[in-house]
Amino acid sequence: MAIVLIESFFLETNLGKRFCVYHSMENAKTARRAILLVPPFAEEMNKSRHMLSTLARTLASHGYAVLLVDLDGCGDSHGELRDSSWESWRQDLAAAYMYLSQRTQLPISLLGLRLGALLALDFLKIDKYPIDQLVLWQPAINGRQLLNQFLRLRLASDMLSGKQDMTSGTQAIRNALLAGEVIEIGGYELPPQLAAAIDAQKIADYLPLEFRVDWLELQPTAGVEISPAKKQVIDSWAQQKVEVRLIQIPGAEFWASQEIENNPELIASTVQVFLQGDR
Amino acid sequence: MQYEDIALTFYCQGARLTGILSKPQQAIRRGVLFVVGGPQYRIGSHRQFTLLARQLAGQGIPVLRFDYRGMGDSEGMQRDFTQIDEDIRAALDCFFQQEQQLQEVVLWGLCDAATASLHYSHQDPRVSGVVLVNPWVRTEQGMAKAYLKHYYLQRLLEFSFWKKMVTGQFNPISALGSLGHQVLKLVANRKNVEIDTPSKQESGAPLPNKLLQDLRQFKGRVLCILCTNDLTAQEFSDLSSSSPEWKKLMSAARVTCLTLEAANHTFSQRNWREKIGAWTIAWCKSE
Numbered sequence A: 001m002a003i004v005l006i007e008s009f010f011l012e013t014n015l016g017k018r019f020c021v022y023h024s025m026e027n028a029k030t031a032r033r034a035i036l037l038v039p040p041f042a043e044e045m046n047k048s049r050h051m052l053s054t055l056a057r058t059l060a061s062h063g064y065a066v067l068l069v070d071l072d073g074c075g076d077s078h079g080e081l082r083d084s085s086w087e088s089w090r091q092d093l094a095a096a097y098m099y100l101s102q103r104t105q106l107p108i109s110l111l112g113l114r115l116g117a118l119l120a121l122d123f124l125k126i127d128k129y130p131i132d133q134l135v136l137w138q139p140a141i142n143g144r145q146l147l148n149q150f151l152r153l154r155l156a157s158d159m160l161s162g163k164q165d166m167t168s169g170t171q172a173i174r175n176a177l178l179a180g181e182v183i184e185i186g187g188y189e190l191p192p193q194l195a196a197a198i199d200a201q202k203i204a205d206y207l208p209l210e211f212r213v214d215w216l217e218l219q220p221t222a223g224v225e226i227s228p229a230k231k232q233v234i235d236s237w238a239q240q241k242v243e244v245r246l247i248q249i250p251g252a253e254f255w256a257s258q259e260i261e262n263n264p265e266l267i268a269s270t271v272q273v274f275l276q277g278d279r
Numbered sequence B: 001m002q003y004e005d006i007a008l009t010f011y012c013q014g015a016r017l018t019g020i021l022s023k024p025q026q027a028i029r030r031g032v033l034f035v036v037g038g039p040q041y042r043i044g045s046h047r048q049f050t051l052l053a054r055q056l057a058g059q060g061i062p063v064l065r066f067d068y069r070g071m072g073d074s075e076g077m078q079r080d081f082t083q084i085d086e087d088i089r090a091a092l093d094c095f096f097q098q099e100q101q102l103q104e105v106v107l108w109g110l111c112d113a114a115t116a117s118l119h120y121s122h123q124d125p126r127v128s129g130v131v132l133v134n135p136w137v138r139t140e141q142g143m144a145k146a147y148l149k150h151y152y153l154q155r156l157l158e159f160s161f162w163k164k165m166v167t168g169q170f171n172p173i174s175a176l177g178s179l180g181h182q183v184l185k186l187v188a189n190r191k192n193v194e195i196d197t198p199s200k201q202e203s204g205a206p207l208p209n210k211l212l213q214d215l216r217q218f219k220g221r222v223l224c225i226l227c228t229n230d231l232t233a234q235e236f237s238d239l240s241s242s243s244p245e246w247k248k249l250m251s252a253a254r255v256t257c258l259t260l261e262a263a264n265h266t267f268s269q270r271n272w273r274e275k276i277g278a279w280t281i282a283w284c285k286s287e
Helices: A043-061 A086-104 A115-127 A143-160 A171-178 A192-200 A228-239 A264-278 B045-057 B085-098 B112-121 B140-156 B159-167 B172-188 B190-195 B207-217 B231-240 B244-250 B270-285
Strands: A004-013 A016-025 A034-038 A065-069 A108-113 A133-137 A183-185 A188-190 A212-219 A244-250 B003-012 B015-024 B030-035 B063-066 B104-110 B127-133 B221-227 B255-260
Touching (some): A004 A043, A004 B003, A016 A043, A034 A086, A034 A115, A043 A065, A043 A264, A043 B045, A065 A086, A086 A115, A086 A192, A108 A264, A115 A133, A133 A264, A143 A171, A171 A183, A188 A192, A244 A264, B003 B045, B003 B063, B003 B085, B015 B045, B015 B085, B030 B127, B045 B063, B063 B085, B085 B104, B104 B112, B112 B127, B112 B207, B127 B270, B207 B244, B221 B270, B255 B270
Parallel strands (some): A034 A065, A212 A244, B030 B063, B030 B104, B104 B127, B127 B221, B221 B255
Antiparallel strands (some): A016 A065, A183 A188, B003 B015, B015 B063
């Protein structure tokens, strides 16, 4: 068993301190490549932390240098969610990228889970940092859909406490956001500017031509096909000469489960996907 | 007051654990160790432990929170709250090493981490107090009772419940099925309820009796915080008034009980979290 170095620290950035965990092989003169992991949103980040952390250690044992970063107002990083924004998150990725690049002097790849996949795509499109490979773990294809799921949590809690009934839908909450209010949902204080940015995200708006894309999707039930909306994005990318590959792996949505769930097969496939990218 | 967050790595039986120390510039001699339970890692549901730690550190209380083996960023096999004594001990060793002025520590736990904290408390002289928030004492009959007493009976008295009934938003068939299921469990366990008096059970006892023994053995101070909109807390509340022995222990001068009105299990609002933070700070700084 290879000995993996695990180093947790706070990275100083222009916007404040960001909690990071750096993983690599101990005593290795050179790593294969450096990989930056982009976490998902809110409670999905909590539930998937152990999987991302296990992935980082496993990749490090295969010779990669891996950085896990907590975004502005999330996890152990400084700041509060109510003061954070999509732009500050992109800047955090830039700071993490620069750190990883300077420390390892290696080419960099990204891996994003759920909303983290959209953030990674946006960062690469706008900030134009060069990468070799992007791995998407169950990417959110539509920010509006993801935000609606989140807003429904508030709706459910309002209903249970008798404040509202389900028929009013998420529109009332959306109106409050539009009026500039910070909305508290399940303990998270969502600021309007962040909500608007998430809302506007669509994976179909990106055309990642500059690097290879591996799209890893979990299959809760065997034989169930990927959703038509996702298939459409992948087909359209392929037609436009994006080097994209879909890999389906059995398993449940570990980022949304009640208890902590692991998926060793997803981790093993991800290692393979990076090893293939090296060739 | 100024404080700094410091990332730490320490060992527990060969596994590397990750912790965050919130270190005040001028720290008091009593620290707080957050024990994290359930499916959460050191930041807690909706990041509440990160924010609570900062609130405490801002008032001069040093705080360490960490992932036990198999959780969050820590190595090792996954485990549950009944198997983390060694992890708590390792975290305390690290805490005392980092904070040289520390003389004693309070363990702070929510749900099953509260139960684990009380279980550990009497095994280590460095622990002078425990904060138990909505402690986990679940048994099937206890849950059925709490459900009946605090949920259904209360709901029958609520206007909005009847309104939903009338407007067809409430499905009485499924609700009655669920109620029937809970009552059946209660009846099925009736015999056990009668036999299970605390005096007859000592070793290998189920959770409620184990907790009673732990409370008896621990000689330090206890702060118990219960949220009123939480079945876990209701169940503990029922249990702690269920026998003369429980009542006697809970009414001791070293035990303080506070209830947070309307708050849910993870007190998922800023005002609730800040209230619990303020109670913890005041209690930690007293005596």
